[in-house]
């Protein structure tokens with residue numbers, strides 16, 4: 184150190200001697216000390232992570248013996264809940280969760296690895312949701328359609344798939360809901376993702392004539408489009424990433440895209456405006472689909488698919504069944520059965536786990552009123568940030 188100042192603080196009227204980097208000797212010493220302490224803590228963290236990895240290996244070995252799944256959502260819900268309580272709000276909850284998501288992602292790798300299918304290409308909101316749930320140590324496979332995501336899991340090419348079910352402003356993703364009618368796959372977990380769409384283009388905003396996006400995002404930004412680009416041609420694409428590819432290719436025609444800002448980086452576009460969605464807390468609920476049943480977490484939701492007879496009062500009997508058992512219905516939607524014209528199936532989400540009272544008894548009773556009752560899955564209804 185060049186400066187000869189030792190120990191005592193300078194009096195208020197004597198300016199503290201400054202070093203070249205703009206810090207006093209005391210500040211430099213304090214900074215060095217703090218960084219040494221951080222180094223020490225980091226060394227301990229790595230040692231603890233190594234010990235954790237040994238235990239994860241052990242868990243993996245036990246699971247392999249009875250062929251039980253690597254991904255155990257209910258255990259993760261319990262673990263993350265416990266960590267939040269230990270943290271007591273000191274670290275931002277979302278930061279702690281993101282750190283642990285990557286630690287758990289590393290566990291998947293240590294236990295043999297996971298393959299996850301999602302609607303691609305890279306850079307879609309489904310890609311973001313898959314990363315949020317499964318982290319960077321899993322193999323993520325982009326698919327061309329929601330049907331392909333279901334097929335990949337069905338054929339065992341991926342252990343899990345990530346598909347959007349509903350958006351807080353646009354409602355259900357009907358193409359996905361309809362796939363559940365014929366599929367035997369289960370909903371094992373849900374992912375809530377805050378959807379913050381951006382306007383992206385390779386041209387200045389005043390040259391924009393065409394807006395590309397997925398129909399869901401065009402719906403989420405409807406009012407914004409009417410205000411800002413009332414005369415633009417709106418073109419629907421199979422994904423938001425495809426929209427950004429087309430915005431780049433057709434820049435000379437005045438093309439821009441709406442969607443996940445990650446696409447701008449991937450395809451050389453500029454982000455012209457952020458947060459263009461009409462609803463500030465625009466959120467999409469994604470489902471993790473797979474073959475396993477998830478055990479109760481204490482805060483569960485159950486998704487059901489029912490078909491009822493065309494008789495007066497049948498739907499009222501179904502609703503009454505939930506009411507008598509004191510079960511809160513979160514969502515009820517009808518969709519064409521696609522088997523017979525004007526016949527419908529109902530998608531119902533209820534609070535509780537199918538294996539636990541009072542939902543267990545409700546479902547037993549409900550069977551008498553339905554010509555078909557399919558439990559799509561019981562899973563933690565946590566709003567993981």
Ligand SMILES: O=C(O)C(=O)C[C@]1(C(=O)O)C=C[C@@H](O)C=C1
Nearest residue numbers: 242253254255256258259287290
């Ligand atoms: O407890 C398990 O079953 C594990 O495999 C460990 C672990 C973890 O890293 O904590 C990893 C994956 C599971 O989804 C849940 C927890």
